[in-house]
Amino acid sequence: MSDKRVAQLIVDELMEAPPSSAVSLQMSIDHYLEVLRGVLDLFASKKEADVIYVTSTISFDAIKRVLEALDINTSRVFFVDCISHMTMGASSGHMDDHTTLVESPTMLENVMLKVEYLIRLSDASEKIVVLDSINSLAIHNNNWILSEFLHILVSGLRARNVYTIILSVEEHSTPEINNMVNLVCDHGIRTNPKEE
Amino acid sequence: MVHRSGDRERCGTGIEGLDTVLYGGIPRSNTVLLTGSCGTGKTSLALEFLIHGALNGENSLFVSVTENSEKMLANIIPYNFFEESLVKSGKLVLVDLPVMYERLGMTKAELTMEEIDLLVAAIASLVRELGTKRLVIDSITSVCYKLKTSEKIRDFILKLSKALSDVDCTSILVSEMSAQASSYSMFGVEEAISDGIVLMANMERRGDLLRTLQVIKMRGTMHSRAKYVLDLTPEGVLLAPLLKGGSAGT
Numbered sequence: 015m016s017d018k019r020v021a022q023l024i025v026d027e028l029m030e031a032p033p034s035s036a037v038s039l040q041m042s043i044d045h046y047l048e049v050l051r052g053v054l055d056l057f058a059s060k061k062e063a064d065v066i067y068v069t070s071t072i073s074f075d076a077i078k079r080v081l082e083a084l085d086i087n088t089s090r091v092f093f094v095d096c097i098s099h100m101t102m103g104a105s106s107g108h109m110d111d112h113t114t115l116v117e118s119p120t121m122l123e124n125v126m127l128k129v130e131y132l133i134r135l136s137d138a139s140e141k142i143v144v145l146d147s148i149n150s151l152a153i154h155n156n157n158w159i160l161s162e163f164l165h166i167l168v169s170g171l172r173a174r175n176v177y178t179i180i181l182s183v184e185e186h187s188t189p190e191i192n193n194m195v196n197l198v199c200d201h202g203i204r205t206n207p208k209e210e
Numbered sequence: 211m212v213h214r215s216g217d218r219e220r221c222g223t224g225i226e227g228l229d230t231v232l233y234g235g236i237p238r239s240n241t242v243l244l245t246g247s248c249g250t251g252k253t254s255l256a257l258e259f260l261i262h263g264a265l266n267g268e269n270s271l272f273v274s275v276t277e278n279s280e281k282m283l284a285n286i287i288p289y290n291f292f293e294e295s296l297v298k299s300g301k302l303v304l305v306d307l308p309v310m311y312e313r314l315g316m317t318k319a320e321l322t323m324e325e326i327d328l329l330v331a332a333i334a335s336l337v338r339e340l341g342t343k344r345l346v347i348d349s350i351t352s353v354c355y356k357l358k359t360s361e362k363i364r365d366f367i368l369k370l371s372k373a374l375s376d377v378d379c380t381s382i383l384v385s386e387m388s389a390q391a392s393s394y395s396m397f398g399v400e401e402a403i404s405d406g407i408v409l410m411a412n413m414e415r416r417g418d419l420l421r422t423l424q425v426i427k428m429r430g431t432m433h434s435r436a437k438y439v440l441d442l443t444p445e446g447v448l449l450a451p452l453l454k455g456g457s458a459g460t
């Protein structure tokens with residue numbers, strides 16, 4: 015599948031999902047940039063939504079640089095960064111109103127609290143929470159606590175009519191992680207490299 | 211139909227998570243001990259309770275015992291919903307107890323039984339005069355240091371609770387305790403005679419330090435007894451359930 019088709023496929027599928035849906039987005043690692051474009055640019059723009067982007071994979075400023083390189087407007091993207099503090103990469107010089115840090119990806123309750131905080135700050139009628147990614151959270155947390163976290167987070171967001179998109183990397187996923195995500199999601203999208 | 215919350219009128223704290231835990235808020239005119247070790251967010255939570263009350267038109271009074279109230283206000287988290295006009299209009303009044311001690315001539319290190327009566331009467335009179343519906347004393351432990359004995363502490367808290375309850379005032383008494391304490395208050399007396407106990411703590415889990423909140427007791431309502439993780443934000447105190455999957459049961 016071509017990169018452009020990946021982004022379009024994601025938007026088409028997401029547009030079909032009703033509000034408050036939880037969507038599992040399993041991608042090939044090669045499609046990461048197109049997933050960002052599809053979710054943060056095309057889908058969020060169409061919905062005029064604020065995006066709360068929870069990153070436990072790479073730091074918020076690295077993602078921001080990528081988004082800027084892709085010419086994606088970041089004014090409506092708010093970051094919950096769970097990795098910069100732990101890797102001692104957070105510097106106050108790079109912080110802005112759009113970013114909040116969680117000390118460690120093991121502090122899953124604090125991830126929920128920061129998401130809640132940003133939802134309260136947002137005045138957009140539509141909101142999207144992106145979890146990037148379940149695989150990197152699984153490095154730091156056992157399956158029991160991660161499963162409990164997903165269940166509480168997604169249930170809470172569903173009750174508030176917020177879209178949840180859970181990213182997972184196909185090459186790094188395990189059957190346990192897939193089951194965990196499938197349990198809380200009502201819809202699944204795959205950017206399967208085997209179809210190329 | 212079953213009314214899970216009982217029939218008591220509620221004093222909503224305005225803290226969404228806490229009101230959910232309490233099935234709607236603190237039963238009106240209860241005296242609640244808000245207890246915890248340092249850095250757990252007691253003063254922030256207590257002040258938020260007063261601000262929400264003042265914003266809803268209820269006269270609110272903060273009695274500061276250890277810290278100058280203006281300094282306290284400057285150091286507290288900058289709540290997005292705080293309005294200076296609440297203080298200017300007298301909806302939110304901040305009083306320093308040491309100033310009251312001075313005016314009442316209570317200069318000695320230990321208060322006598324008569325002075326305790328005088329102090330309770332002075333606070334009750336202020337509450338009546340201001341039409342206070344919400345009161346915070348921060349901290350009751352500092353007052354207790356001037357009372358010394360369990361009998362005097364019991365007498366003071368009982369009399370104060372009654373005086374406040376008589377005027378339909380819901381109050382939070384902030385209590386300090388050590389992190390290793392086995393009881394819920396410094397002197398072990400305060401907890402037994404309060405209508406409610408809200409415990410705030412720091413919980414370590416695999417090297418992470420989480421702020422937690424747990425309602426231990428609350429007369430006049432059903433409530434959750436589970437432990438919650440809290441965050442102090444400019445939008446106020448936020449609560450999330452403590453995840454149990456990886457916990458060793460602390």
